[in-house]
Amino acid sequence: MFGYYLDLALRSLRRNKILTALMVLAIALGIGASMTTLTVLHVLSGDPLPGSSATLFYPQVDPRDMDGYEEGKRPPDQVTWTDGNNLLHAKRADRQALMTGGAVPVQPAQSNIDPFFSDARYTTADFFPMFKVPFLYGRPWTEAEDNGRARVVVISRKLNEKLFGGKDSTGQTLRMKDTAFQVIGVLDEWKPTPRFYDIYMQSYGSVEDVFVPLSSSRDAHLEHAGSTDCWGTGGGDGEHAETSPCTWLQFWVQLDGADKVAAYHDFLVHYSQEQKALGRFQRPVNVALPGLMQWMDINKVVPGDVRLQTWLALGFLLVCLVNTVGLMLAKFLRRAGELGVRRALGASRREVFTQLLVESGVIGLAGGLFGLLLAFVGLWLVRKQPSDYASLAHMSLGMLLVTFVLAVGATLLAGLLPAWRACQITPALQLKSQ
Amino acid sequence: MMHIKPILAALKRHKAGTILIALQIALTLAIVCNAIFIIHQRLERVQRPTGMVETDLMAIHSAFVGMGDNQGGPLIKADLQALRQLPGVQDAVSLNSYPLRGGGWSTGVRTDVDAKDSKAHTTQYFGDDHVLSTMAVRLVAGRNFRSDEVVEADPRSVPDPSMVIVSKALADKLYPDGSALGKPIYIGDTKKPTTIIGIVERLGVPWNAMWSDDFYENSLILPVQLTSPYTSYLIRAKPGQLAEVMKAAPAALVKVNRLRVIPSERGVRTFAQIRDDAYKGDRGMAILMSVVCLVLLGVTAAGIVGLTSFWVGQRRKQIGVRRALGATKRDILSYFLTENLLIGVAGVAIGALLAIGMNLWLVTQFEMARLSLVYVLVGVVALLLLGQGAVLAPALRASRVSPVEATRSV
Numbered sequence: 001m002f003g004y005y006l007d008l009a010l011r012s013l014r015r016n017k018i019l020t021a022l023m024v025l026a027i028a029l030g031i032g033a034s035m036t037t038l039t040v041l042h043v044l045s046g047d048p049l050p051g052s053s054a055t056l057f058y059p060q061v062d063p064r065d066m067d068g069y070e071e072g073k074r075p076p077d078q079v080t081w082t083d084g085n086n087l088l089h090a091k092r093a094d095r096q097a098l099m100t101g102g103a104v105p106v107q108p109a110q111s112n113i114d115p116f117f118s119d120a121r122y123t124t125a126d127f128f129p130m131f132k133v134p135f136l137y138g139r140p141w142t143e144a145e146d147n148g149r150a151r152v153v154v155i156s157r158k159l160n161e162k163l164f165g166g167k168d169s170t171g172q173t174l175r176m177k178d179t180a181f182q183v184i185g186v187l188d189e190w191k192p193t194p195r196f197y198d199i200y201m202q203s204y205g206s207v208e209d210v211f212v213p214l215s216s217s218r219d220a221h222l223e224h225a226g227s228t229d230c231w232g233t234g235g236g237d238g239e240h241a242e243t244s245p246c247t248w249l250q251f252w253v254q255l256d257g258a259d260k261v262a263a264y265h266d267f268l269v270h271y272s273q274e275q276k277a278l279g280r281f282q283r284p285v286n287v288a289l290p291g292l293m294q295w296m297d298i299n300k301v302v303p304g305d306v307r308l309q310t311w312l313a314l315g316f317l318l319v320c321l322v323n324t325v326g327l328m329l330a331k332f333l334r335r336a337g338e339l340g341v342r343r344a345l346g347a348s349r350r351e352v353f354t355q356l357l358v359e360s361g362v363i364g365l366a367g368g369l370f371g372l373l374l375a376f377v378g379l380w381l382v383r384k385q386p387s388d389y390a391s392l393a394h395m396s397l398g399m400l401l402v403t404f405v406l407a408v409g410a411t412l413l414a415g416l417l418p419a420w421r422a423c424q425i426t427p428a429l430q431l432k433s434q
Numbered sequence: 435m436m437h438i439k440p441i442l443a444a445l446k447r448h449k450a451g452t453i454l455i456a457l458q459i460a461l462t463l464a465i466v467c468n469a470i471f472i473i474h475q476r477l478e479r480v481q482r483p484t485g486m487v488e489t490d491l492m493a494i495h496s497a498f499v500g501m502g503d504n505q506g507g508p509l510i511k512a513d514l515q516a517l518r519q520l521p522g523v524q525d526a527v528s529l530n531s532y533p534l535r536g537g538g539w540s541t542g543v544r545t546d547v548d549a550k551d552s553k554a555h556t557t558q559y560f561g562d563d564h565v566l567s568t569m570a571v572r573l574v575a576g577r578n579f580r581s582d583e584v585v586e587a588d589p590r591s592v593p594d595p596s597m598v599i600v601s602k603a604l605a606d607k608l609y610p611d612g613s614a615l616g617k618p619i620y621i622g623d624t625k626k627p628t629t630i631i632g633i634v635e636r637l638g639v640p641w642n643a644m645w646s647d648d649f650y651e652n653s654l655i656l657p658v659q660l661t662s663p664y665t666s667y668l669i670r671a672k673p674g675q676l677a678e679v680m681k682a683a684p685a686a687l688v689k690v691n692r693l694r695v696i697p698s699e700r701g702v703r704t705f706a707q708i709r710d711d712a713y714k715g716d717r718g719m720a721i722l723m724s725v726v727c728l729v730l731l732g733v734t735a736a737g738i739v740g741l742t743s744f745w746v747g748q749r750r751k752q753i754g755v756r757r758a759l760g761a762t763k764r765d766i767l768s769y770f771l772t773e774n775l776l777i778g779v780a781g782v783a784i785g786a787l788l789a790i791g792m793n794l795w796l797v798t799q800f801e802m803a804r805l806s807l808v809y810v811l812v813g814v815v816a817l818l819l820l821g822q823g824a825v826l827a828p829a830l831r832a833s834r835v836s837p838v839e840a841t842r843s844v
Contacts, residue, residue, distance in 0.1 A: 019740060026733050033726065067550070105499040105695075115499035116695050304644075304800045305719055308472075311796075315465045316726055319458060323737040326454040330744030385718055421450060 001351075002358065009359035016331065020363070023327050027367025030320030031407045032374025033313040039375065039399045040382055041310045043392045044204065044302045048192035052132055053292040055094075055254050057261065059087060061272050062286040063245070064231050075286050076229060077199065077299070078247040082280075088124060092267045093253035094260070095130040099123035100249045101201050101226040102217065104210055107175040108163055118159065119201075119225075120176075120210040122217035128154075130254045131197070136160070138170035138185035146213050151220075153181040154211040160186045174210075179220040181212065193392060196292055198250055199299045200227040204389035224248060265289050303387070317410070324363070325414045332356055332422035343427035353423045360415025361408055368407025375403060441773045451741050452777055459781025459817055462734045464788035467813040468796065469723040471805050476716040476723075482650070484533035485601070485636030487570035490524070490671045491705035492680055493532060496687060497695045498663035504588035507661035509691055516690045517667060518564075520682050522675035527568040528665045529561045530589070531640040534712040535666065538640030543654070544620040545608050547627070554607040556600075556652040557639040558621070560592070560660050566599070566634065568670045574602060575615050576632035579657040589662040594624045599632035603651035621654070628656075642712045644801040676704060731820060738824040742770065746832040753832055754839025763833040770829035771822060778821040782814045789813065 013020040047053050061083055062075035079087070084098040102120045127133070128140035137160075141152050153174055160169055172183045187207075194203040212222065230246040241248060255261045268287040275281040290298060332339075339352055347355075375395065382393040445452045498509055510528045517526035531538030538559075542552025559565065563579040579597070587593060598619065605614035618627030637653040639646050667687075671679040684702050687694065696702065700711065746753075753766055793805035 022736050022740065026736070029729055029733070105497075107499065114695070115693065117497060117499075117697075305715065308796075308800055309719075309722065312465070312469065312723070312726060315461065316730060319461045319465065319730055320733055322454060322458045322461060323733050326451060326458065326737050327740045329450055329454065330741050334744055334747065385714070387715060417450065 001354075005355045005358040006362070008355055009362045012331075012335070012359060013362065019327060019331055023324050023363050024366045024370060026320040026323050026327075027364060027407060027411055028370035028374055030313075030317035031368055031371025031403060031410075032378055034310075034317045034406070035371065035375035035395075035399065035403045036378030036382065037306070037310040037313040038402070039379060039395055040306055040389070040393050041302065042396075042399060043394070044194065044306055044389055045296075046193055047293065048194055048196045048296075049131060049292070052254075055256050056130070056292040057093075057253050057255055057264070057289050058292070058295045059251055059253055059264070059268055060288040060290075061087075061268060061275075061281075062283050063247070063275070063281050065245075065282045067231060069283055071284075073286075074298075075288055076247045078227065078229065079249050079251045080245065080247050081242045081249065083275075084249045084251050086271070087251055087253075090267070090271070092264055094256050095126040095254040096252065097124045097127040097130055098214060098249055098251050099127060099197065100214070100224055101198050101208070102223050103225050104176045104212075104222050106159075106163075106210070107178070109173070109175070110163075113163070118209040120212060120217075120222065121198075121208040122212050122214045122222065122224075124214050126254075127211070127252075130252065131192070133190055134188040136186045136188040137168040138183070140185055141213055146215055149215040149219055150213060151179065151181045151216055152184045152213065154185040154187060155183060156187050156207065156209040157189060158206070159209040176210065176212075177220055177222060181216075181220075187211075194296060194301045196296060196301075197252060198226060199295075199301065201225075202388050203301045204387075204392060218242070261289065303389070306389075321410055321414045324411065325417055328360060328363075328415055329418040329421060332418045336422070336425050339422055339425055340427045340429070343425070349423045353419050356419035356422055357412060357415050360411050360419065363415075364408040364411025365404075367411060368404050371407055372400070372403050438772065438776070441769065441776060445773065445776070448745065451745070455738060455741055455777050456781040456784065458734055458737055459778055459821065460785035460788055462730050463782055463785030463810075463813050463817050464792050466727050466730060466817075467785075467789040467809050468792050468805065469727050470813070471793070471809045472802070473720045473723045473727075474809075475803065476720040479642065479647075480713040480716050480720070482638070483636060484638040485569075485571050485634065485651070486533060486705075488705045488709065490673055490676050491568075491570075492669050492671065492676060492683070492703065493535070493705065493708060494667045494669065494684060494687065494702050495697055495700070496665055496667065498691065499693055499695060504590070504661045506663040506665065507586050507659065509663075510659065510661070510665055512690050513667065513687055514562075514564075516686045517669060517683060520679065520686055522671050522679040522682060524670040524672050525564050525568040526667055526669040526683075527561045527564040528659065528667055529559055529565070530660055530662075530666070531557070531559060532569075532666060532668050533638040533640060534642055534708050535640040536642075536712065540639070540646075540649075541622045543604070543608065543622075545617070547620055547625055554604055554652055555649040556604050556654050557641075557649075559637075559653060559655045560587075560658040561655065562657065562659050565655050566632075568668050569637070570670065571637055572635040573599075574633050574635045576630070578632060584657045584659055586661055587658045589660045592656075592658060592660070594621060594626040595628055595656045595658055597631045597657060598628045599634060599655040600630050601637040601651055601653040602633050602635055604653060605630065605633045607652065642716075680704060731816075734817075735820055735824040738774065738821055739828060742774065742825050742828040743831075746770070746828045749832075750835055750839055753835040754837055754841075757835065757837035758840040766833040766835070767829050770825055770832055774821050774825040774829075775818065778818045781821075782817055785817070786810050786814060 060075040063080055063083055088096055088098045100122055102122055103117050104120045105115055106118050107115045125141055125143045125146050136157055140154060141150060145152055160166060164172060169183045169186060174181050174183055190207055195205060195207060228246050228248040230244060255264055268289060269285055272281055272285040272287055342352060379393045379395060383390050498506055514526060514528055517523055538557050540555060540557050543554050543556050544552050562584040563581045566573060566578050608614060608619060609617055614630050615633060617630055619630060621628055636651055639650055639653060669679060669683055684696055789810050790805060796802050797804060
């Protein structure tokens with residue numbers, strides 16, 4: 001039966017080519033625009049660490065003075081050196097890391113490579129196991145090396161290729177800002193998207209090329225980059241960042257299990273109370289412990305323009321669908337005579353209804369196919385854009401399926417009303433007027 | 435207008451189609467109004483002047499390597515000397531940032547030493563007495579710095595300078611009565627006054643993001659040469675010699691000192707490129723919105739043509755009867771035009787409400803301004819005209835139905 005309906009649908013669609021083309025085109029444009037923007041949105045709002053993001057949390061405390069205090073505001077986005085180290089050394093979480101971003105001048109040993117600046121991350125040892133960072137060669141540094149202020153460095157695969165030709169460079173020396181560091185590890189390809197751990201750095205760039213223990217970065221006077229937020233008498237002076245009232249570090253913890261999360265929240269409250277008793281904190285206790293995905297959400301990591309475009313495209317699809325409903329209604333009702341004959345010859349309402357739905361499904365499938373093509377063109381255009389996320393805009397298998405389900409589903413939905421209306425035709429009336 | 439009653443009676447028999455067209459017009463109006471509003475906002479930003487003369491202007495980013503954070507002073511001096519001596523160069527200056535660069539310094543400014551909250555937010559440009567001539571900004575009051583007034587400073591602890599040149603927008607914000615020249619301002623948290631010695635007509639901030647829009651023209655120029663190893667050179671070429679300077683300037687810098695990094699990407703750019711790079715996102719968004727608007731209007735028009743054609747086909751016999759009973763071609767034509775107008779008016783009425791509602795929602799979700807009603811009005815008129823235009827062809831076809839049609843196939 002389905003084959004027969006399909007045949008009928010194709011015949012009917014061929015009979016009025018312009019109307020068919022108009023419907024397919026409308027669906028295709030709507031689907032193409034929606035899938036392009038949805039794919040970009042999907043890529044950008046994805047989980048940077050599938051499998052472990054649910055156990056990662058971003059503790060926040062409020063160490064500021066009473067100036068500009070407003071009740072109900074979130075604590076600062078970063079922590080001070082003092083708080084970061086207190087929380088780090090308290091070791092109340094399964095894993096914890098204190099970090100900040102920077103830029104270092106790299107002075108290659110080879111004379112044929114000019115010195116250059118690299119993005120760097122100064123962090124403590126747990127960064128690597130906590131974020132499941134893959135290693136190509138060597139190992140991450142240990143807590144002992146953190147405490148010993150060891151001059152060690154972990155470099156990216158890209159930098160390893162540039163400086164050491166991609167060979168195992170562990171044990172080699174890397175000079176940065178006139179200080180010699182020993183390479184102990186080389187990262188494998190690692191690209192968490194978005195780059196979640198520092199919201200003040202480009203959210204969709206590649207990870208840093210150089211990783212240095214936080215303690216050693218302070219010793220070597222490596223430049224800090226990113227946001228520094230000070231209050232009271234604090235200044236942005238990098239040399240005294242340990243003691244000045246400024247937040248400039250990110251602190252992440254791993255907590256395996258809901259009870260541990262609750263316990264850590266309590267710990268943050270106790271810590272704040274303690275600091276308030278000591279006179280360091282002045283505001284009422286204000287702590288937060290958002291999870292990784294929640295933290296991305298709070299900070300609106302996905303660019304506003306991308307979300308705006310997605311809404312625009314969905315609105316566009318809606319208009320295209322309303323348009324298709326109207327056109328299909330006209331088309332089906334125009335065939336009232338033909339449908340009347342079929343009904344009179346014994347086809348039930350249900351059979352006519354199915355036949356018409358098959359026809360709308362065919363339109364949906366054609367629109368979906370063409371829309372997919374448009375989506376590929378759209379994504380290609382997005383990749384030509386200068387934004388930092390441009391290179392990420394690729395269609396995945398999942399999104400491919402979504403495209404078809406959306407196209408066919410939406411068109412079937414659009415076909416429901418016209419098909420139902422067409423079924424209501426009384427065969428006798430139609431036959432009489434012929 | 436005497437036809438309205440029978441038209442309404444006829445529309446009642448085509449409820450589904452009528453509602454669909456009205457709905458489509460409403461949705462289209464809502465989306466197009468908001469999209470055009472966004473396009474207009476973006477285009478305004480893209481064309482916004484920086485206050486500088488942007489032709490014959492270029493910038494180089496340079497960072498010296500292998501030295502302390504405050505040892506760039508003499509090297510920058512040597513660089514500037516070399517740049518200013520180049521044959522094609524009119525003037526050059528070393529700055530911490532410049533308009534549309536993307537990164538820079540910002541701070542609050544007070545006019546009352548005891549005030550806790552700042553009166554205005556502003557960006558700070560640090561440079562020597564060549565800033566005004568290189569940027570070619572117009573001084574509307576006061577004077578430029580003298581070379582002996584320029585001090586060198588470590589960027590990590592810049593002393594409060596004794597004098598400053600401000601943009602007119604900032605001067606008016608700080609001293610609304612227009613008396614800013616010679617008056618003191620307090621930059622950041624300081625207690626030490628800085629005197630306004632000059633006012634420039636206009637000077638934009640380094641950012642072009644939505645968040646900086648409310649202080650876009652608030653700028654300070656301070657007579658301070660920073661000694662950081664990172665610096666930006668803004669270079670003005672003699673008229674017509676920009677292309678040569680684009681090649682000669684980086685080469686000259688490398689010749690002065692090889693131990694530096696000029697980024698391969700965005701390290702050397704003409705100001706036209708800088709403006710282009712800065713507003714690429716906004717322009718892309720405007721283009722995308724325009725395309726969506728056009729396609730949307732096209733789809734809506736096609737939908738109206740399709741449904742009206744169907745109605746005309748369905749009513750051939752009735753039209754024939756009316757013609758036979760004495761209705762003129764013009765009557766038939768005006769019947770379909772009025773019918774479409776009625777649906778259109780209902781559609782735009784709902785659409786206007788939808789457009790405003792959609793904008794109110796967008797304002798809560800995105801950094802966006804309130805929609806001005808002018809856009810809605812223009813949209814209403816445009817969609818009604820579009821509807822009338824779309825219905826014209828089917829209506830003309832209807833008017834050509836011959837009265838003989840009434841006698842056929844009865």
